[in-house]
Amino acid sequence: DTEVTQTPKHLVMGMTNKKSLKCEQHMGHRAMYWYKQKAKKPPELMFVYSYEKLSINESVPSRFSPECPNSSLLNLHLHALQPEDSALYLCASSDVGKRETQYFGPGTRLLVL
Amino acid sequence: GENVEQHPSTLSVQEGDSAVIKCTYSDSASNYFPWYKQELGKRPQLIIDIRSNVGEKKDQRIAVTLNKTAKHFSLHITETQPEDSAVYFCAAFQTGANNLFFGTGTRLTVIP
Numbered sequence: 001d002t003e004v005t006q007t008p009k010h011l012v013m014g015m016t017n018k019k020s021l022k023c024e025q026h027m028g029h030r031a032m033y034w035y036k037q038k039a040k041k042p043p044e045l046m047f048v049y050s051y052e053k054l055s056i057n058e059s060v061p062s063r064f065s066p067e068c069p070n071s072s073l074l075n076l077h078l079h080a081l082q083p084e085d086s087a088l089y090l091c092a093s094s095d096v097g098k099r100e101t102q103y104f105g106p107g108t109r110l111l112v113l
Numbered sequence: 114g115e116n117v118e119q120h121p122s123t124l125s126v127q128e129g130d131s132a133v134i135k136c137t138y139s140d141s142a143s144n145y146f147p148w149y150k151q152e153l154g155k156r157p158q159l160i161i162d163i164r165s166n167v168g169e170k171k172d173q174r175i176a177v178t179l180n181k182t183a184k185h186f187s188l189h190i191t192e193t194q195p196e197d198s199a200v201y202f203c204a205a206f207q208t209g210a211n212n213l214f215f216g217t218g219t220r221l222t223v224i225p
Contacts, residue, residue, distance in 0.1 A: 004156075040200075040218065040220075041217070041218070042202050042215035042216060042217055042218055043157065043202075043215055045212060045213075048212070056212070090156065090157070099206070099211055099212070099213075100144075100145040100147070100206035100213065101145075101147070101159070101162070102159075102213060103159075104149075104156040104157045104158070105156060106155060106156045107156060109154075
């Protein structure tokens with residue numbers, strides 16, 4: 001399996017909702033990433049997990065809460081989001097020792113109303 | 114962190130013509146330069162990459178060149194086809210930050 005999968009594909013939520021994005025890979029990668037991509041912009045790194053431990057948090061607001069329950073799964077818990085958080089959220093994975101070669105999931109397109 | 118600049122932001126070419134997209138980077142310690150293709154609503158897909166110890170790499174109609182001294186690298190697509198239409202992102206892997214830094218993207222349109 002050489003794919004990174006993400007669910008859901010689309011998500012609409014209100015500013016008071018709590019929702020979660022999920023990411024899964026079975027390539028044996030022990031580094032996983034969350035990126036945020038606004039329209040016509042490049043992906044922006046949010047979080048990096050290495051061996052299931054958070055290694056990088058790029059000053060992301062606390063309304064985004066990542067979780068890595070095991071080596072194949074990565075979640076992003078969302079709470080009290082703002083309309084400006086609407087974006088495509090991409091998950092990626094890589095070997096820990098080869099973090100330059102990242103494989104991206106298809107993303108979750110999030111709309112916050 | 115690393116600063117990657119990419120030009121042009123949009124590029125239109127006739128089918129069969131060549132397309133060239135250029136990127137510059139700021140940190141001489143960056144050592145790996147991938148190119149991603151992102152079709153509308155889809156994931157970024159790695160299409161070609163080059164390491165800092167190589168000057169040029171080719172894969173069928175796609176080639177990447179790297180000039181370490183000038184800190185710039187370019188993507189060359191020959192014999193363009195409509196299915197090449199997409200947004201292309203360059204990136205640089207900065208060893209200090211141990212992260213990829215992306216360029217701002219080029220929207221390529223191949224006109225049939």
